[in-house]
Amino acid sequence: MHFTVAIPTYNGASRLPKLLEQLRTQVNTEDLVWEIIIVDNNSKDNTAEIVRQYQANWPEPYPLRYCLEREQGAAFARLRAIREANGELIGFLDDDNLPDTNWVAAAYLFGKEHPNAGAYGGQIHGDFEVEPPENFKRIQSFLAIREGGKKPHLYDPDHLNLPPAAAVVVRKQAWCENVPSRPTLGGKANGSMIQGDDYEPLLYMHKAGWEIWYHPTMQTYHQIPHWRLEKDYLISLIRGSSLCICHLRMINAKTWQKPIIIARIMLGSLRRAILHLLKYRWKVKTDLIAACEMEFHLSSFASPFYFIKTSLVSQFVRYTGKNQTGFV
Template structure:
């Protein structure tokens, strides 16, 4: 049966987090005229994620089914691919398992898709719900934790400059994904031993390249649950590093062959300039100022991203030659 809307929740070891988001989804308002479903994609969890979903399914409203799927290949990107395959609706709203939707999130997401038929994807407002107070000047780096508060008016994102909604709460059109996004992602997302990201931007850039619009919808509100350890220095530095090492990979998606050397050079020169200016501005404070240190980590990671891209490309070609 074809539906109007699918809520897709990729999760890894989400047994303790899923109850809060499922309780929020169970009480959505203004959905009487919307045929929708919820699908959980368990990305190879080692905890009781499956058991928690089964317990909810036992008493779940029939009006909007709750479904469970297991995806063994590790990485959020692969969980999203599986969700697209299983979704029964054209509009698919991804929500991370630690991102709690407002009571009217489904309604606001579905309505915007109907009103903007050229939108291949769109995200809303994501507010931080912090266990402890974030450090001073945290707004300068809050986007690394998927916080998006871009005002009260809908507007287009700027994919040319990698300005895009995060996958923590984004809606995509299934047909657009199927027609334009490669079946196997290049960037898998955070997995054990690697924090390199960009996996949430990759499919959106393919959609944009095909001519689809990427929008910001301020009527969609979610609240990102941020525990204290995600504000600690080691985690933030690792997160920022992973967000910057993918810069060259992402910029190459929409670059033509003749443009790639130019993109490569521009990233090197631009990142070098930003790094030097940052050093001059903060000097010795970088060691003691967490926000300045994170910004420096981003500039350095961006500077290294072309070499990370080259190394990946060479490894891929070597593997192809070895295993034809």
């Protein structure tokens, strides 16, 4: 099989119909053998029922499949999709990210023309329910918006410049040969907003020599409701996106490099936080964008402490067989 569209979802009953209808309008796929897999990450709503209804009346030549992944977290849903997928290329789509009608064809063609590409993403535009605040473009990347121009180019994984999982294509071979079966970062789950789970597998692929590309012909539209522009949500999102920085930088680091990386993260983040405070002063409390940027600097500074803490906990669990609460 040529291509798999994988849709990890949690409580996506209200969002999936729009995405499935958009996938049914894909063009230039007549010569492709492809499939759609919905990975239900232990939803509490009627996601499974919605998918069953679609399956019962699915006239398309490409199959619509469903599987349930009970281990909570987007990273585990993506791992399940990799195991279930029959395609040599797997295109992940978040359930609130709508693709252009040529997305599948463009994604497959690029992978075929770039055999060294282990992963690649395209343009992700924001489709806002309400007008975003002034200067929102300064922080729009935290909402998986990517508008990197009209020319394909390589990403820069060494500086954590990578495509988000909201609309990324991975080569199954590159993933299966290089990505561990258990992620370090599981994704947002059980109240945690810690992220980085979408970057972690790409860094392992990069370490093995696979290229990570930006391909602008692949365009999607991220549906962003009004509440995702509220301060509390954005601050929490940015905190989770920043606390994982040290974890991510350690993935491809040698042992002797790790103390240097920690020092650079802390000193660099502290310097940027001080300069930011000097520039905006009290606006860091009243201006939404300035406040979000300050949160990024402070949480980046704290990321080595989070890395050390979780590493110690992991070692404790490994040697004692107990979790943080003391239970096996």
